[in-house]
Amino acid sequence: MRTIDWVDGAVELVDQTLLPDKLVMLRIHTVAELVDAIRRLAVRGAPALGVAGALGVVLADGDPAQIAELRAARPTAVNLAWGVDQAAARLPQGREAVLAAALKVRDDDIAACHAMGERGADLLEGDRLRIMTVCNTGGLAAVERGTALGVVQTLHERGRLAEVLALETRPLLQGARLTTWELARMGAPHRLVADSAGPYLLAKGGVDAVLIGADRIAANGDTANKIGSYALALGAERAGVPFVVIAPESTIDPGTPSGEHIAIEDRGDDEIVSFRGVRVAPEGTRALNPAFDVTPHDLISAIVTEQRVIRP
Numbered sequence: 089m090r091t092i093d094w095v096d097g098a099v100e101l102v103d104q105t106l107l108p109d110k111l112v113m114l115r116i117h118t119v120a121e122l123v124d125a126i127r128r129l130a131v132r133g134a135p136a137l138g139v140a141g142a143l144g145v146v147l148a149d150g151d152p153a154q155i156a157e158l159r160a161a162r163p164t165a166v167n168l169a170w171g172v173d174q175a176a177a178r179l180p181q182g183r184e185a186v187l188a189a190a191l192k193v194r195d196d197d198i199a200a201c202h203a204m205g206e207r208g209a210d211l212l213e214g215d216r217l218r219i220m221t222v223c224n225t226g227g228l229a230a231v232e233r234g235t236a237l238g239v240v241q242t243l244h245e246r247g248r249l250a251e252v253l254a255l256e257t258r259p260l261l262q263g264a265r266l267t268t269w270e271l272a273r274m275g276a277p278h279r280l281v282a283d284s285a286g287p288y289l290l291a292k293g294g295v296d297a298v299l300i301g302a303d304r305i306a307a308n309g310d311t312a313n314k315i316g317s318y319a320l321a322l323g324a325e326r327a328g329v330p331f332v333v334i335a336p337e338s339t340i341d342p343g344t345p346s347g348e349h350i351a352i353e354d355r356g357d358d359e360i361v362s363f364r365g366v367r368v369a370p371e372g373t374r375a376l377n378p379a380f381d382v383t384p385h386d387l388i389s390a391i392v393t394e395q396r397v398i399r400p
């Protein structure tokens with residue numbers, strides 16, 4: 089199954105807001121529909137956003153206003169703007185050239201995820217690995233296989249995976265809803281843990297490696313990823329557990345010198361003060377809702393891309 093693809097002149101994607109209960113494909117014909125799908129996280133995860141951005145330029149049919157709106161639909165994952173730029177660069181050559189560039193972004197992502205899975209699995213030592221991860225970095229966050237969860241899949245295929253501890257990932261539960269769904273489909277042993285249990289479980293010695301994805305890697309190696317990643321990095325450092333970032337080269341942003349320059353999306357009060365439309369905090373409670381955090385490069389053991397292993 090492909091999470092996002094170009095089918096019969098439209099963007100087809102899995103509506104991730106409905107998982108794990110329903111697997112529904114959305115057919116998207118306009119940039120406005122695609123921007124809405126991105127903002128409400130029907131499609132999400134940095135590599136999938138890169139493909140969405142590239143395919144969206146085909147839908148925009150050369151309209152600069154629509155292309156700009158698509159490029160800015162979410163701010164943190166650099167892949168979205170990168171994907172838009174890959175396709176938009178071919179606008180002078182016409183629609184077929186734009187489509188070819190967008191399909192290349194899709195195909196390159198599939199190949200990159202395979203390569204990252206192999207390289208990441210080669211890097212880790214041990215035969216029966218207990219892996220901790222946050223958010224969803226699997227095939228649902230890319231086109232197929234994914235980044236950190238792609239490494240998990242390769243480890244599982246090689247018979248080297250003991251268990252995955254998946255953090256639930258408040259407030260939108262990408263770990264509880266999506267990562268568990270993917271792990272169950274691949275037959276990989278896993279347990280779901282509350283986000284706040286992560287550092288404690290690391291301290292107890294129950295984890296051999298933390299594997300995460302990335303939304304933007306600054307030039308100095310500082311890495312923005314789903315909120316909760318930084319707490320795991322601190323816990324891993326204290327426990328002496330490797331903390332490894334798995335991301336394609338397209339997530340590295342040489343134009344951003346360090347983490348403090350990364351724009352972090354704040355998704356507003358509602359996701360925090362309520363759950364699935366039911367208010368859980370007193371009326372009028374204000375919230376802070378950063379969707380991502382930044383892990384400083386000195387807490388990262390290695391960054392694995394489809395081309396190399398970088399040790400910050």
Ligand code: MRU
Binds near residue numbers: 222236
């Ligand atoms: O808000 P989301 O669900 O788009 O956040 C996704 C993440 O933070 C992922 O870890 C990241 O995009 C890497 S996905 C391979």
